Amino acid sequence: MDFETLKAIEQDNLMQTYGRFDLALDHGDGCILYDLEGKPYLDLTSGIGVNALGHNYEPLVKAVSDQAGKMMQASNLFYTEPMIHAAAKLNQLAGTRRVFYANSGAEANEGMIKIARKYSWDKYQDPERLNILTLRNSFHGRTIATLEATGQDHFHANFFPFTNGFDYVEVGDLEDLSEKLCSGKYAGIMMELVQGESGVRPLDPAFVSKAAELCEANDVLLMIDEVQTGVGRTGAFFCYQNYGLHPDLVSCAKGLGGGVPIGAVLAGEKTQDVLKAGDHGTTFGGNPLAASAANVVLDTIGQPEFLDDVAQKGQYLMEAIKALDSDHVKDVRGMGLMIGIEVGPDAVLDDLAKLREKGVLALKAGKGTIRLLPPLTLSYEQMDQAVAAMKEVFA
Numbered sequence: 001m002d003f004e005t006l007k008a009i010e011q012d013n014l015m016q017t018y019g020r021f022d023l024a025l026d027h028g029d030g031c032i033l034y035d036l037e038g039k040p041y042l043d044l045t046s047g048i049g050v051n052a053l054g055h056n057y058e059p060l061v062k063a064v065s066d067q068a069g070k071m072m073q074a075s076n077l078f079y080t081e082p083m084i085h086a087a088a089k090l091n092q093l094a095g096t097r098r099v100f101y102a103n104s105g106a107e108a109n110e111g112m113i114k115i116a117r118k119y120s121w122d123k124y125q126d127p128e129r130l131n132i133l134t135l136r137n138s139f140h141g142r143t144i145a146t147l148e149a150t151g152q153d154h155f156h157a158n159f160f161p162f163t164n165g166f167d168y169v170e171v172g173d174l175e176d177l178s179e180k181l182c183s184g185k186y187a188g189i190m191m192e193l194v195q196g197e198s199g200v201r202p203l204d205p206a207f208v209s210k211a212a213e214l215c216e217a218n219d220v221l222l223m224i225d226e227v228q229t230g231v232g233r234t235g236a237f238f239c240y241q242n243y244g245l246h247p248d249l250v251s252c253a254k255g256l257g258g259g260v261p262i263g264a265v266l267a268g269e270k271t272q273d274v275l276k277a278g279d280h281g282t283t284f285g286g287n288p289l290a291a292s293a294a295n296v297v298l299d300t301i302g303q304p305e306f307l308d309d310v311a312q313k314g315q316y317l318m319e320a321i322k323a324l325d326s327d328h329v330k331d332v333r334g335m336g337l338m339i340g341i342e343v344g345p346d347a348v349l350d351d352l353a354k355l356r357e358k359g360v361l362a363l364k365a366g367k368g369t370i371r372l373l374p375p376l377t378l379s380y381e382q383m384d385q386a387v388a389a390m391k392e393v394f395a
């Protein structure tokens with residue numbers, strides 16, 4: 001079907017919730033995506049940080065196809081091998097104790113919030129001590145609770161009333177952080193270590209260490225949202241490993257299934273036994289199809305050489321972009337293969353369109369930042385190709 005016809009059907013039939021790019025994708029191979037006419041594009045988006053192993057990655061396709069022919073769904077009323085093996089690998093890679101499977105990032109965060117509140121209630125039975133602190137400019141999802149957890153007012157418009165029990169602190173405001181975490185009102189603090197959606201902003205390690213220290217001292221749970229930063233994206237399996245943290249709770253999703261929807265909450269020592277039978281659940285969580293994909297992802301990305309390679313490539317790409325030394329670019333920041341190029345709100349959409357014309361797909365973050373979340377398998381040659389396109393666009 002031609003693009004214009006497809007677009008017309010989309011406009012008639014889908015809720016217009018997304019500002020889609022004017023491009024219909026058909027298939028992919030490695031880090032290349034093809035449109036309906038077969039035109040190739042270098043993919044620096046990976047489905048918003050999902051296709052961590054690129055497209056059509058043979059072992060992943062085989063695992064999912066084999067599992068689809070065997071058993072796709074059994075429910076959590078039964079033991080199934082793929083999710084149990086994947087949980088053991090996740091705990092090993094994360095240094096955590098137990099896993100709860102969800103189906104998306106927002107759901108994984110909902111799980112973390114429930115565990116944090118129940119931990120506090122079980123231990124203190126204090127109705128004043130159930131709040132969750134998050135950071136300004138954070139993004140934690142689109143469900144009613146995770147929207148409220150998201151520290152950006154514009155996401156809150158139109159959807160009142162929210163659930164109570166969330167409060168925010170400005171990144172870098174140590175005084176407010178300290179006052180709040182010592183107040184006896186919080187069950188946990190949830191944060192992304194690189195704020196992705198709001199502009200690819202790595203948190204200052206001093207701020208993060210202080211938060212971890214205050215959490216420890218006040219028995220407030222340290223909850224790290226690794227939905228975007230996790231599964232190798234920043235050059236460590238989880239970004240908190242770059243910060244030397246031992247969180248009480250971790251959420252992940254996106255890259256975990258390499259393209260198949262899956263999310264997970266990982267619990268550390270303190271929180272591993274908080275949820276008991278019947279406290280939480282989801283029909284699809286840990287289904288064999290998604291878990292078979294996660295096993296391939298964990299076996300591949302969990303290798304130290306793979307992670308070192310991501311870290312090196314991230315450094316190479318970031319330095320190459322900085323070396324363009326373009327006046328058009330106000331800042332380049334990020335970690336591993338999660339990179340933000342700040343160009344300003346007036347330029348970002350135009351730049352993305354120009355990059356697409358040159359066969360390069362990238363994302364927007366915040367108001368004026370180009371966000372790169374390529375497959376972690378991106379080659380050096382492809383990075384050079386991307387930088388050459390940027391050089392022309394930023395000239």
Ligand SMILES: Cc1ncc(COP(=O)(O)O)c(C=O)c1O
Pocket residue numbers: 104105106107109139140141142192196197225226227228229253254
């Ligand atoms: C840090 C973070 N948390 C949570 C989410 C929500 O994930 P999902 O869209 O899978 O619900 C996202 C999505 O972009 C995210 O970046």
